[in-house]
Amino acid sequence: xxxxxxxxxxxxxxxxxxxxxxxxxxxxxxxxxxxxxxxxxxxxxxxxxxxxxxxxxxxxxxxxxxxxxxxxxxxxxxxxxxxxxxxxxxxxxxxxxxxxxxxxxxxxxxxxxxxxxxxxxxxxxxxxxxxxxxxxxxxxxxxxxxxxxxxxxxxxxxxxxxxxxxxxxxxxxxxxxxxxxxxxxxxxxxxxxxxxxxxxxxxxxxxxxxxxxxxxxxxxxxxxxxxxxxxxxxxxxxxxxxxxxxxxxxxxxxxxxxxxxxxxxxxxxxxxxxxxxxxxxxxxxxxxxxxxxxxxxxxxxxxxxxxxxxxxxxxxxxxxxxxxxxxxx
Amino acid sequence: xxxxxxxxxxxxxxxxxxxxxxxxxxxxxxxxxxxxxxxxxxxxxxxxxxxxxxxxxxxxxxxxxxxxxxxxxxxxxxxxxxxxxxxxxxxxxxxxxxxxxxxxxxxxxxxxxxxxxxxxxxxxxxxxxxxxxxxxxxxxxxxxxxxxxxxxxxxxxxxxxxxxxxxxxxxxxxxxxxxxxxxxxxxxxxxxxxxxxx
Numbered sequence: 001x002x003x004x005x006x007x008x009x010x011x012x013x014x015x016x017x018x019x020x021x022x023x024x025x026x027x028x029x030x031x032x033x034x035x036x037x038x039x040x041x042x043x044x045x046x047x048x049x050x051x052x053x054x055x056x057x058x059x060x061x062x063x064x065x066x067x068x069x070x071x072x073x074x075x076x077x078x079x080x081x082x083x084x085x086x087x088x089x090x091x092x093x094x095x096x097x098x099x100x101x102x103x104x105x106x107x108x109x110x111x112x113x114x115x116x117x118x119x120x121x122x123x124x125x126x127x128x129x130x131x132x133x134x135x136x137x138x139x140x141x142x143x144x145x146x147x148x149x150x151x152x153x154x155x156x157x158x159x160x161x162x163x164x165x166x167x168x169x170x171x172x173x174x175x176x177x178x179x180x181x182x183x184x185x186x187x188x189x190x191x192x193x194x195x196x197x198x199x200x201x202x203x204x205x206x207x208x209x210x211x212x213x214x215x216x217x218x219x220x221x222x223x224x225x226x227x228x229x230x231x232x233x234x235x236x237x238x239x240x241x242x243x244x245x246x247x248x249x250x251x252x253x254x255x256x257x258x259x260x261x262x263x264x265x266x267x268x269x270x271x272x273x274x275x276x277x278x279x280x281x282x283x284x285x286x287x288x289x290x291x292x293x294x295x296x297x298x299x300x301x302x303x304x305x306x307x308x309x310x311x312x313x314x315x316x317x318x319x320x321x322x323x324x325x326x327x328x329x
Numbered sequence: 330x331x332x333x334x335x336x337x338x339x340x341x342x343x344x345x346x347x348x349x350x351x352x353x354x355x356x357x358x359x360x361x362x363x364x365x366x367x368x369x370x371x372x373x374x375x376x377x378x379x380x381x382x383x384x385x386x387x388x389x390x391x392x393x394x395x396x397x398x399x400x401x402x403x404x405x406x407x408x409x410x411x412x413x414x415x416x417x418x419x420x421x422x423x424x425x426x427x428x429x430x431x432x433x434x435x436x437x438x439x440x441x442x443x444x445x446x447x448x449x450x451x452x453x454x455x456x457x458x459x460x461x462x463x464x465x466x467x468x469x470x471x472x473x474x475x476x477x478x479x480x481x482x483x484x485x486x487x488x489x490x491x492x493x494x495x496x497x498x499x500x501x502x503x504x505x506x507x508x509x510x511x512x513x514x515x516x517x518x519x520x521x522x523x524x525x526x527x
Contacts (some may be wrong), residue, residue: 064447207500208345209481211363217449221367221378224485 002045005284013213022133028089028173029131029139035270036070036205044070048129048137054322057147058216059312061162063117069140073121076182083125083141090139090150090157095251098164099146101180104173105166106144118144136327145312147216151323157256159249160294167301167310173313181311186300189243190282191273194237200279202228209276209286212297215314222318225290227274230267238268245289248296248315260294267292284308293319349375359446362475365482366384370468370493374457375421375428377470386453387478396440403437406526412452416428418474422454424466428456447525456486461513465496471506 033041046053046068053278058065072080074148089095103120110119122143128138136153145165151158166180179185195203213223230238243263249260264271269290277300278285284300295316301308320327364385369376383391395411396403412432421428434453440446472481479506485495493515500507 058447060447097464207502207504208480209482210361210504211365211482213365213482213484217380220489223367224487224498226498 019251022157025086025139025152026133028082028086029127032086033127033131034089035076035079040070042043042138043068044126046126046128047061048327050128053140053217054128054138054149055217055292056138057142057149057163059145059147060145061115061117062122062129064169064326067124067126067142069124069126071121072123072125073119073250086125086139087141090152090179090253092250092257095253097252099148101178102146102166102173103143104178105168105171106146106263108171109167110175136323139324144316146250151326153323153326155255156259156323156326158236158260158317158320159252159256160315160325161321162218162248162251162315163313164315165310165312169309169311181247181298181313183284184244185308185311186246186311187240187247188285188287188298191237191240191244192228192275192279192287193281194234199228199232199237202232204279205274205276207276209290209299210302212312212314213288213300214295214297214316215299215312217302222249223290223294224237225272226260226266227272227275227288227290228271229293230271231268231269232272241271241273241289242268242299243298245294248313249294251315263293264291279280282308293317338440359384360478362391362473362479363482364388364472364479365484365487366470366472367484367505368468368470368488368509370488371496372461372490372492372513372515373470374455375423376433377419377421377430377452377454377456379415379423379452379454381415381450382454383443383446386443388446391475392440392443395437401440403440407433408437415452415474416454418472419454420469420471420473421495422469423461424460425469429504430454430456460464461515463513463515464514468509468511469506470509473505476505479505481505483507485511502522 033227036044044311049271053068056068072083075083087099091099101122107119110116123141123146124143126140127137128140129135134154138152142150145167146161148159149162157204162179166233169181170177170179172178214221230241231243242264245264246257246261250257271289276286276289277283284302289296296313297319298311298313301310301312331389362381365380367378391394394414395407397407397437397498399412412435415429416432421430421432431454432452436451438448438450476500483500483504485498488495494514496512497510498507
């Protein structure tokens with residue numbers, strides 16, 4: 001795993017195997033909670049049915065959108081490390097790395113802009129419900145360009161709804177080029193380039209998409225799908241579509257990701273792929289994947305700069321956002 | 330959406346933080362007014378759910394249309410006047426017939442929050458279509474509100490009723506205008522579609 005950041009506030013490598021079973025996630029969470037004093041514990045654990053906290057996530061920086069929970073910059077080094085162990089245990093290796101890279105991009109933004117609302121310190125952790133191996137509960141971790149909502153219910157778990165983004169979406173760190181959302185971008189252009197002319201005519205929308213349609217704050221809404229339907233794709237293209245979606249579903253640990261992808265595979269004929277914008281590889285274009293149990297959007301942000309370097313994405317499950325299927329009424 | 334309410338949450342600390350660190354501005358939509366409309370077609374009519382989010386650089390321009398007495402708060406009357414202004418900039422037609430829009434809900438965040446670029450005004454309008462004949466129909470929506478500073482999204486909501494099926498959507502380049510073609514089958518059972526919510 002890539003070691004990101006150095007110094008007191010770095011988001012560093014953990015020694016926990018990412019993608020651990022529920023018992024390990026519960027143990028990691030309880031271990032983190034045990035590092036806190038009473039005041040901190042009172043701030044970090046919310047009722048599972050606290051709807052306001054459940055919905056308190058955004059693409060915006062913390063100065064524009066106030067989170068609750070515990071701020072990473074207010075924690076001690078052992079406490080921050082314990083948070084990372086929680087994340088590493090709940091996520092896949094790729095997912096964990098992606099999250100660290102998104103946070104590190106924000107650290108880059110802090111350094112380049114001087115804005116203290118950005119950076120590693122400005123991420124928040126919270127729990128809804130108590131860590132449990134059998135009962136539903138949630139881990140929330142987020143800040144600028146990141147809103148992870150991980151719902152766990154025994155061995156079942158979902159990441160929906162979650163937001164990932166990056167600015168800059170490409171940067172150099174310790175001599176290496178880092179693209180937090182690079183695989184999403186490359187796989188989407190790969191799928192697009194595999195379409196023949198007739199398929200492209202269906203997939204490409206002839207209007208601008210200036211933002212996410214179902215981004216943060218759009219819980220409970222669902223739009224009519226558009227683009228090309230999975231039934232009009234070849235088997236190879238369907239596999240490419242699933243592989244692309246796997247960049248979001250695969251943020252979760254392997255078992256949960258596989259279950260989600262299997263579900264998507266069953267519905268692949270009813271899953272749509274839509275594109276808006278230029279088609280040249282690497283250009284700033286919007287795309288959407290929408291099926292019965294998934295919606296994914298990827299939207300470059302046109303704000304006067306290079307839109308390929310500022311990306312917002314959303315991942316939702318219209319049937320099970322926040323693991324609603326597993327929660328008692 | 331809640332019934333006509335003016336939210337009174339105070340987020341002054343957010344504004345102060347933003348003013349202290351203006352670099353947040355370049356990180357997000359700052360000079361555009363995002364108007365995102367979800368069009369829900371139902372057997373008895375149409376609902377428009379509109380989310381209005383002014384960027385930091387245009388928030389004052391938008392607020393000038395809302396907080397008319399400049400007292401830093403949005404009164405019920407000011408909210409109603411702005412809703413009427415927006416309504417006047419919307420044209421909704423079904424099969425070429427213009428429908429009368431009625432405001433059924435709104436939620437305004439305080440001006441201080443709008444100035445941060447993070448605040449969203451929500452409005453919901455409904456229109457009674459009258460009895461629809463079985464078969465194909467065309468809904469057309471045009472939004473002319475604050476065109477010089479706005480970007481638009483228009484999307485059909487996934488229908489909640491099996492009697493309505495969306496068959497095609499078209500928009501102009503900037504999505505300030507859109508058409509939704511749909512089929513109405515009154516004899517089909519009116520059950521909510523699987524997972525469909527709007």
